[in-house]
Amino acid sequence: MSELLESREYRKKALKEIILALHQGKSVEEVKGRFRELLENVAPTEVSLIEQELINEGLPVEEVQRLCDVHAAVFREGLEKAVTPDMVPGHPVYTFKEENRALTKLMEEEIKPLLEELEKAPQTQEKELALKIAEKLNLLSDIDKHYRRKENLLFPYLEKYNITGPPKVMWGVDDEIRGLIKKAKALALEYVPGQKEELLGKIRETLAKVSDMIFKEEKILFPMALETLTEDEWYHIMEESDTIGYCLIEPQQEWRPSRVNIQEKKLVTSEDERYIKFPTGFLTPQEIELIFNHLPVDITFVDKDNVVRFFSATKERIFARTKAIIGRRVENCHPPASVHIVEKLIDDFRSGRKDKESFWIRFGDKYVLIQYFAVRDEEGNFIGTLEVTMDIKPLQAITGEKRIMDN
Known part of the structure; x- marks a missing residue:
């Protein structure tokens, strides 16, 4: 067993030396001969492990990327002998x-x-x-x-x-x-x-x-x-x-693994009870709160019974909110002159006549976009109203493109 491990480590070391020799300026033809002497067959994983180790040892990804085409040319003769596993449609x-x-x-x-x-x-x-x-x-x-x-x-x-x-x-x-x-x-x-x-x-x-x-x-x-x-x-x-789509073709059938029961790979182990599970991931209550509070918008949620249930505590809210608002009916949170607008909007959402509405106003030195969204479940049932507010003045000033990070 130790001899096999030593042999594998030797091949890895030798292949790393070949790649480094190319990096130092040697031509493909100069290293091909040594490659043939070292390996009759090379496992695909070994090439990837070598690149991984070079990156771990400090060689910039850009350098390995620059060598990528050279790697393929050097290893092509050995890799073409590799047997590709037979696959079934849909996999x-x-x-x-x-x-x-x-x-x-x-x-x-x-x-x-x-x-x-x-x-x-x-x-x-x-x-x-x-x-x-x-x-x-x-x-x-x-x-x-x-x-x-x-x-x-x-x-x-x-x-x-x-x-x-x-x-x-x-x-x-x-x-x-x-x-x-x-x-x-x-x-x-x-x-x-x-x-x-x-x-x-x-x-x-x-x-x-x-x-x-x-x-x-x-x-x-x-x-x-x-x-x-x-x-x-x-x-x-x-x-x-399916969420991304396919290139030029469409799969004709779905693949099923040999095992019947598919178990989801656990992303968290020792403290699962601390996490709230979503279809797209796992978050702790603290992470959820921090995410809401770091969004570049202010959020307020009113449930289906017109009761304010939540607002985000961003550092610079455009419209002030206090904890006293939680549990209040939304119509009591607006001046009498605008209550009818709020009631009409929520009634339109509840009935399905509308799914969203937007307003924009001048507010001091800000230009504020206020958006309302009907929140519905998968069956289309009305769950509540989401208010999203943001200052769009900085966005209006954006021109051209920015592709590099500030120092």
Whole structure:
């Protein structure tokens, strides 16, 4: 047993040295020979573990991301020998792979032929072909759903097992691909004569990146995830996938794990009684209170019987509230001149004639937006009225874009 562990540790160390050698400037060809000598077969998880360790040891994620394409080129020969587990329709990995097949077909059978046609076309036909390519790139941009399911459903489960490095690296490459598709589509839509080579180059770079990501997913990410996640976790990923959507295809059936009873993975253990369970997570009463009090809006809730039940205690409330208001009927909290407006609004909510109403007023140096929302349960029954108030003057002053954090 110790010999096996030592062998595994030796392979990991050697592979780390190969990656670091690449980082220090050696070419892919220079390290390929050593790679072949060290490994006949490499488990997909080992590549990810190596990246994880490099990040843990201080190598910036951006550096590992920069090396990601080189890693794939070096390890491709070994990884292509790996056997991908057979999957059944409806399983999240099966769906991911079906999307990859659809993406590959789109690139190989629809986009690349158009690129070849554009390359040989006379200038008079370039604009028309560029617009056809833009339509296909618009289909390719559907890849965002594939990546969002991977990033927002699969990655969180991997992170629970302390697998954080590879997801960060892959997410960075996903964003590169999104940016490339956006730039390529803009070039195609706004095509002018003389941009043929630029357009062709950008699209070919994009397609190469997408193809490389398909390889990395199917030979590294998915096998690693299948080795790590439980059936319960895969089932929960499948359940939530519909909320994001699918890329180019729709699953034809639902996957059921071999076990009949699906148990939810516990997010809290030793002090469960302190937590209030929601469909989307767990919070303590203190956390709930602090969240309400840190929202950039003031909130007041009036129940179905017109009784004030709650207000948030933000630091700078626009309209003052005291605890004495709790338990009062809402009509008693307004001056007589405006009571009829309040009563009419709540009556409209209760009857279903309205679901929301908004007002905006000048209040000192503030420009205040006051919104009212009918709160209903899943059956549509009226539960109460939510008042949300905020100063929108600072929002009106926003222009342009801000993409970096203040010092």
